[in-house]
Amino acid sequence: MRLSRDVNRRVGRAMHDYAMLADGDRVLVAVSGGMDSLVLVWLLLHWRKKAPIDYALEVVHVDMEPEGEAPGAAAIQTADLVARFGVQVHIVPALWRPVLSGEGEDARGQDLCFQCARSRRTQLFEHARQTGCTKIAFGHHRDDIVETFLLNLTCAGNISTMSPRQELFAGRLSLIRPLAYLDKSEIAAIGGELGLEPVRSTCPLSERTRRGEMHQLAEHIYRQIPGAKEHIFAALGNVRLQYLLRQTGGRRP
Numbered sequence: 001m002r003l004s005r006d007v008n009r010r011v012g013r014a015m016h017d018y019a020m021l022a023d024g025d026r027v028l029v030a031v032s033g034g035m036d037s038l039v040l041v042w043l044l045l046h047w048r049k050k051a052p053i054d055y056a057l058e059v060v061h062v063d064m065e066p067e068g069e070a071p072g073a074a075a076i077q078t079a080d081l082v083a084r085f086g087v088q089v090h091i092v093p094a095l096w097r098p099v100l101s102g103e104g105e106d107a108r109g110q111d112l113c114f115q116c117a118r119s120r121r122t123q124l125f126e127h128a129r130q131t132g133c134t135k136i137a138f139g140h141h142r143d144d145i146v147e148t149f150l151l152n153l154t155c156a157g158n159i160s161t162m163s164p165r166q167e168l169f170a171g172r173l174s175l176i177r178p179l180a181y182l183d184k185s186e187i188a189a190i191g192g193e194l195g196l197e198p199v200r201s202t203c204p205l206s207e208r209t210r211r212g213e214m215h216q217l218a219e220h221i222y223r224q225i226p227g228a229k230e231h232i233f234a235a236l237g238n239v240r241l242q243y244l245l246r247q248t249g250g251r252r253p
């Protein structure tokens with residue numbers, strides 16, 4: 001299958017703007033079984049065929065519901081889908097799994113989504129270290145980047161988002177997001193053309209998270225203001241620090 005010229009150009013621009021891949025890289029690709037990360041695996045394989053550089057891919061799924069020592073149903077489905085691209089998935093059983101005791105919080109009142117994502121990331125970092133991968137590719141896209149910005153703005157009181165490339169551990173590990181310039185709908189269209197049926201999330205909280213609320217808010221803004229998504233995304237790279245609240249009274253925050 002071929003990508004449209006526009007999609008191809010934006011993937012290339014994201015890769016280039018953030019120097020995402022280099023010759024000889026070993027890249028861990030984090031695949032959840034959702035459409036975005038499945039398309040990501042396909043895209044990185046497709047890109048390698050025509051790029052002037054070569055890189056190795058280690059595709060990893062953190063199994064949130066293992067059946068004892070064996071992989072769970074969602075992990076098996078994910079591995080089967082990725083096997084269609086001729087690639088094997090390494091299934092890693094989750095070290096930490098949420099125990100629900102109410103509205104998305106554990107017995108100590110901590111946010112389960114946050115803990116779950118943090119634990120999964122830690123496992124992915126460790127797997128990258130063990131397999132000699134210096135980059136981890138995630139399936140986040142432009143909608144995720146805008147919605148994270150809205151989340152941080154409205155719920156955490158800061159102006160930030162997830163960067164298309166983020167350096168960790170003094171540069172020993174980079175997180176990359178090659179789909180950063182694509183919309184979720186464009187990724188779904190690619191997945192549809194590839195005949196992919198994503199694995200349904202079995203997380204009981206997936207429908208009622210703060211992120212879900214940010215998605216609704218973003219959709220509302222886009223309906224009211226044409227071009228708002230493009231403007232918000234552009235604004236994240238066009239910060240006018242002198243027009244923010246920078247106290248100059250000598251007081252340290």
Ligand SMILES: Nc1ncnc2c1ncn2[C@@H]1O[C@H](COP(=O)(O)OP(=O)(O)OP(=O)(O)O)[C@@H](O)[C@H]1O
Pocket residue numbers: 029030031032033034035036037038060061062063064120137138139140201
């Ligand atoms: N269980 C998992 N194992 C490995 N990687 C994961 C897992 N869950 C999420 N990820 C990675 O984190 C990214 C963001 O996860 P998130 O939960 O927001 O997305 P998703 O809706 O579950 O799936 P997708 O982004 O694949 O459609 C995914 O694109 C994927 O790269």
